[in-house]
Amino acid sequence: MKANSHSNLEEKLQASGSPVTMLRHAQVGGYAFPFPGEYTNWRAEQRAWQESVVLFDQSFHMTDVYFEGPDIHKLLQRIGVNSFDNFGANKAKQIVACNYDGHVIGDAILFGHSDERVSIVGRPSVGNWAEYQARTEDFDLKITRDERTVANDGSRLIYRYQIQGPNALELIKSVHQGPFPDIKFFHLGDLTIAGKQVRALNHSMSRMKGLELHGPIEDREVVFDAIREAGEEFDLHLGGSRAYSTVSPESGWIPSPMPAIYAGEEMKTYREWLSADGFEANASLGGSFYSDNIEDYYQRPWDLGYGRHVKFDHDFIGREALQKAADEPRRQKVWLRWNDDDVMRIFSSQLGEGEHFKYMETPNAYYSILPFDRVMLGDRMVGLSTYTVFTVNVGSWFSLAMLDEDVAVDDKEVTVIWGEEEGGSSKPIVEPHMQTDIKAVVSTKRLNEE
DSSP states (O other): OOOOSSSSHHHHHHHHSSHHHHHHTOSOOSOOOOSOSOSSOHHHHHHHHHHSEEEEEOSSSOEEEEEESTTHHHHHHHHBSSOOTTOOTTEEEEEEEEOTTSOEEEEEEEEEEETTEEEEEESHHHHHHHHHHHHHTTOSOEEEEEOOGGGOSSOOSEEEEEEESTTHHHHHHHHBOSSOOOOOTTBEEEEEETTEEEEEEOOOTTSSOEEEEEEEGGGHHHHHHHHHHHHGGGTEEEEOHHHHTTHHHHHTOOOOOOOTTSSOGGGHHHHHHSOTTSHHHHOOEESSOOOSOGGGGOOOGGGGTOGGGOOOSSOOTTHHHHHHHTTSOOEEEEEEEEOHHHHHHHHHTTSSSSOOBOOOOSSBOOOSSEEOEEEEETTEEEEEEEEEEEETTTTEEEEEEEEETTTOOTTOEEEEEESOGGGOOSOTTOOSOBOEEEEEEEESSOGGGO
């Protein structure tokens, strides 16, 4: 990443004038997945996680932060809204972290490698917040960072393969040497592939059965070769970044909530700790929703579908604010199926002379790390749409959205405002364009299960 003249995020914010200005005009597009866009074609690769089996190589794009020592439980209790009473070795969970006002900083996967060693894996927001808390609270912990490839001048510590689809378990069983272990959902177990010990997490990235495999980076090629060779029998497809970018919206996971760190005196020392070259300082904001107040882009756990994770059985950062907000009106996560005719109107506008609507890259049309489009019901704004994609499994364009509860009703028709104001921001990926309305239908169920 290009060197920055500012020493930390707070300095960069002050020089930018406001968090919204800094993020709106960040010069990056969507989140980087540094592996090939396609191995065959993205349609076949999407179809594979529903009909056969797909392997996504996740070795490059996520940050892994390891914490080891006797104060593990204290750290987790402090940062996570989740309950950790039964968490320990060979278990995993989705950890959700909030700021002092109960707004979400981010979520990630927490791996319990032993009772005193864990890793936080995902986009950098939660790992950074956890490291800051561990260091400023002087917890007795050893911290090791394994940076994602775009921020890493050296080698990764581990490889990570996600193998999903109806044939996934049979494929993995065919290459495992020995009796196959019973690995419960969100638990870890041990496999042996090509003579190498492999750790396996049972979780359903694409809502289909399968395992996530990881091990030392030096074992990467031999394990991959064994799986690839055996995969021919099971119709294995390698998944490229174009297909991978559409998995989370189809599954129902919003991968990048706005990190709730950019405002407030309580968060200032954290902003001064964060680098001006890091994820939070260089994330891009895009879409038709505009507000000068960065906090209007924040979410509470319920907005993201994480209400079930909030447990008031421990004292965590944001607990008091979430208790007060527990009975307040909130938004609900839904899918929006976009109107085919309106989508075609966007594509046809690209032809010929005259003004154009914002181009929709296929199959992933979100052009910033933090995409937020307005959702309207008549003249009333009723929520935000985020992460617009097309998958062959759904057969149409759709997005995830956070809508007011009274509008989060199956078959309700709403309008998405597509494109940025005043012809677009200064991001290189944003061409001059006009805004337009897109009709969309609400679904509270995954679209390929309707």
